[in-house]
Amino acid sequence: MSTAPKTSVIPRRVDALKACTQDASYKGIIMPDQLPRLSAAVVSIQREVTAKIDFFRDESGYRVMSGEFDALVSVECQRCLSTFDYDLHARMDLFLVISETQLESLPKECEGWLLDEDGEADLYEAVEEDLLLALPIVAYHDKADCQAEGHYSTGDFTEVVPDKKNPFEILGSLKLATKTDDSEEK
Numbered sequence: 001m002s003t004a005p006k007t008s009v010i011p012r013r014v015d016a017l018k019a020c021t022q023d024a025s026y027k028g029i030i031m032p033d034q035l036p037r038l039s040a041a042v043v044s045i046q047r048e049v050t051a052k053i054d055f056f057r058d059e060s061g062y063r064v065m066s067g068e069f070d071a072l073v074s075v076e077c078q079r080c081l082s083t084f085d086y087d088l089h090a091r092m093d094l095f096l097v098i099s100e101t102q103l104e105s106l107p108k109e110c111e112g113w114l115l116d117e118d119g120e121a122d123l124y125e126a127v128e129e130d131l132l133l134a135l136p137i138v139a140y141h142d143k144a145d146c147q148a149e150g151h152y153s154t155g156d157f158t159e160v161v162p163d164k165k166n167p168f169e170i171l172g173s174l175k176l177a178t179k180t181d182d183s184e185e186k
């Protein structure tokens, strides 16, 4: 049904239930200005984000939205404070549900995504969320490229090792925050 040209813009909202029934696939770009949270998290998004998103039902009958995304962003080096380009790559496998109850009953290893009451998915939101998770917690140049190296190379500069946060810990709490809602009682 799609007559879209090669570099079509991915639609923001799709009927995800129908898309799964039809094994629909979307391939194209998302404009940087449609991703405000990612824009705020980096210095700039350098070009359109490319994305491929597939909808299907898996062997167990679960509806799945699976995708891969690439973005080029400019981030600030926390050592020398100049900016550099960073290739951002993310992928997702989201299990689509239409109620909190369904969300709760998903197997633990499955990441759920709650559709709105019309069964629609906001693709930009899902893509943005995964790109944000793929961002480095603290960004540094490669040492060879970092201007701070040359700047301090004459003296007895000792490198300050920043407090390293465990990225998985942060990732875990983010995903948990999107998934659990304990306020609901039976």
Ligand SMILES: [Zn+2]
Pocket (backbone or CB within 6 Å): 077, 078, 079, 080, 081, 082, 140, 141, 145, 146, 147, 148
């Ligand atoms: Zn640097």
